[in-house]
Amino acid sequence: MKPAVCLLSGGLDSTTCLAWAIKQGMDCYALSFDYGQRHRAELQSAERAAKALGAIEHKVEKLDLRLFGGSALTADIDVPKHASVDQLGQGIPITYVPARNTIFLAVALAYAEVLGASDIVIGVNAIDYSGYPDCRPEFIQAFEAMANLATKAAIEGGVRTKIHTPLSTFNKAGIVQLAHSLGVDFSLTHSCYDPAPNGGACGRCDSCLLRRKGFEEAGIPDPLPYPQ
Amino acid sequence: MKPAVCLLSGGLDSTTCLAWAIKQGMDCYALSFDYGQRHRAELQSAERAAKALGAIEHKVEKLDLRLFGGSALTADIDVPKHASVDQLGQGIPITYVPARNTIFLAVALAYAEVLGASDIVIGVNAIDYSGYPDCRPEFIQAFEAMANLATKAAIEGGVRTKIHTPLSTFNKAGIVQLAHSLGVDFSLTHSCYDPAPNGGACGRCDSCLLRRKGFEEAGIPDPLPYPQ
Numbered sequence: 001m002k003p004a005v006c007l008l009s010g011g012l013d014s015t016t017c018l019a020w021a022i023k024q025g026m027d028c029y030a031l032s033f034d035y036g037q038r039h040r041a042e043l044q045s046a047e048r049a050a051k052a053l054g055a056i057e058h059k060v061e062k063l064d065l066r067l068f069g070g071s072a073l074t075a076d077i078d079v080p081k082h083a084s085v086d087q088l089g090q091g092i093p094i095t096y097v098p099a100r101n102t103i104f105l106a107v108a109l110a111y112a113e114v115l116g117a118s119d120i121v122i123g124v125n126a127i128d129y130s131g132y133p134d135c136r137p138e139f140i141q142a143f144e145a146m147a148n149l150a151t152k153a154a155i156e157g158g159v160r161t162k163i164h165t166p167l168s169t170f171n172k173a174g175i176v177q178l179a180h181s182l183g184v185d186f187s188l189t190h191s192c193y194d195p196a197p198n199g200g201a202c203g204r205c206d207s208c209l210l211r212r213k214g215f216e217e218a219g220i221p222d223p224l225p226y227p228q
Numbered sequence: 229m230k231p232a233v234c235l236l237s238g239g240l241d242s243t244t245c246l247a248w249a250i251k252q253g254m255d256c257y258a259l260s261f262d263y264g265q266r267h268r269a270e271l272q273s274a275e276r277a278a279k280a281l282g283a284i285e286h287k288v289e290k291l292d293l294r295l296f297g298g299s300a301l302t303a304d305i306d307v308p309k310h311a312s313v314d315q316l317g318q319g320i321p322i323t324y325v326p327a328r329n330t331i332f333l334a335v336a337l338a339y340a341e342v343l344g345a346s347d348i349v350i351g352v353n354a355i356d357y358s359g360y361p362d363c364r365p366e367f368i369q370a371f372e373a374m375a376n377l378a379t380k381a382a383i384e385g386g387v388r389t390k391i392h393t394p395l396s397t398f399n400k401a402g403i404v405q406l407a408h409s410l411g412v413d414f415s416l417t418h419s420c421y422d423p424a425p426n427g428g429a430c431g432r433c434d435s436c437l438l439r440r441k442g443f444e445e446a447g448i449p450d451p452l453p454y455p456q
Contacts, residue, residue, distance in 0.1 A: 063291035063335075070342035092380045099338035102378045106334040107291075110327035114298035133383045142374035149370050150330045152320045155361040 003027045004119035004164075005112045006055070007104055010045030012189045012211055013123035013167055016175055018053050019182040020166045021121045029115060030055040031108055035100075036066035038073050041199040045190035052188055061107050071097040072193070079194040081204040085213045088206055092131045095193055095206060101134035105143050105163065112161065113153045121164045128172035128214060130206050140165055172214025180220055187223040203227055231255045232347035232392075233340045234283070235332055238273030240417045240439055241351035241395055244403055246281050247410040248394045249349045257343060258283040259336055263328075264294035266301050269427040273418035280416055289335050299325040300421070307422040309432040313441045316434055320359045323421055323434060329362035333371050333391065340389065341381045349392045356400035356442060358434050368393055400442025408448055415451040431455055 004026035008014045021028050030050040032043055050058035069075030072094045079095060082088060108120045124135040133139060144163045153159035167175055191211040192201035201208050203226030215222040232254035236242045249256050258278040260271055278286035297303030300322045307323060310316060336348045352363040361367060372391045381387035395403055419439040420429035429436050431454030443450040
């Protein structure tokens with residue numbers, strides 16, 4: 001048995017990671033966050049994906065990042081919309097949530113330590129992405145170094161934490177192809193930052209645009225409906 | 229204005245840190261956690277201390293570490309009791325909460341980024357302590373290195389996060405003396421891991437024993453009552 005904690009938002013990337021980790025033979029313990037995100041609808045996708053793919057367990061940690069705000073996903077700030085992916089802005093967009101991946105990985109580390117797991121899987125990538133600093137390889141490496149000084153498991157148990165980022169070298173089309181090859185049911189996934197009340201994708205936020213570009217370039221149809 | 233996020237449990241160490249930071253001229257934003265801890269009574273102390281010492285703001289983040297357990301503070305595991313401080317066990321005790329300081333600092337980093345603060349203050353020390361790995365200087369250094377790769381403020385804003393550990397070179401008696409010199413009202417603080425339903429200290433858990441030793445060695449009376 002090789003337990004691993006898989007961060008699972010319910011989006012395309014993390015769902016692909018979960019499928020990848022299970023294919024690697026890891027016993028996956030999925031972890032999601034109900035953090036006050038505007039697109040809380042993603043949690044239903046996470047639950048369905050965890051079940052469909054065969055996670056051993058799926059936990060949802062609730063913590064309120066609206067306590068601090070500072071992002072279009074956790075404060076009353078409009079999510080930017082664009083007509084096409086070419087119009088995505090320069091710089092780190094307002095959908096960046098301060099320290100989100102640091103927090104998610106920190107909580108994943110707690111879960112991993114209790115499980116006796118040395119593996120944590122996160123679906124970050126730094127090619128077709130929004131420029132978030134906490135998706136970059138140098139951040140992940142620094143987190144891993146810190147994690148290996150942080151826990152009782154590391155100090156007394158000799159457990160060496162490894163943060164797996166299986167998507168780090170893929171562009172979005174590559175992620176779609178990888179997911180397809182792993183048999184991921186794309187209809188289970190949710191990417192939109194600003195969904196309609198019924199959970200439907202807007203089609204024009206950064207996350208929708210990057211997703212649509214990925215499917216288009218991969219030549220695979222995205223089963224999600226988008227408004228015309 | 230020099231905003232700083234001060235982690236504040238309501239215990240002796242973090243309360244002393246808050247007093248220290250205010251003395252340094254920092255505008256302190258206190259942050260506490262309602263994490264499912266057995267000694268949730270400490271949050272009342274945190275609230276009182278934040279008010280008494282003059283924190284600009286005091287936020288309490290709620291997240292449930294009982295979701296994972298693995299500690300006498302977050303699971304149904306007895307808190308070890310000893311007749312005296314000489315009997316504290318070897319190794320990292322069962323009161324260690326997996327990845328707790330990693331999580332606390334990660335959330336503090338989010339708060340700091342939203343405030344535009346470069347300073348985070350935490351009351352760790354590694355002399356009279358329980359051997360927790362996430363209180364050691366090497367952990368704090370690694371966290372700081374990671375933090376400086378994690379945020380938009382670091383990447384685009386040039387904000388360099390500094391984790392202050394003003395107690396790192398003090399033993400417990402030294403902390404009591406420092407607190408005394410800063411005018412800390414010790415009756416506001418709560419250290420016990422396993423308080424009575426009325427919040428009263430047990431006097432015999434690791435945290436109580438280290439505190440009592442500190443006051444005794446400092447020659448300053450601890451205003452808290454302990455059972456005979």
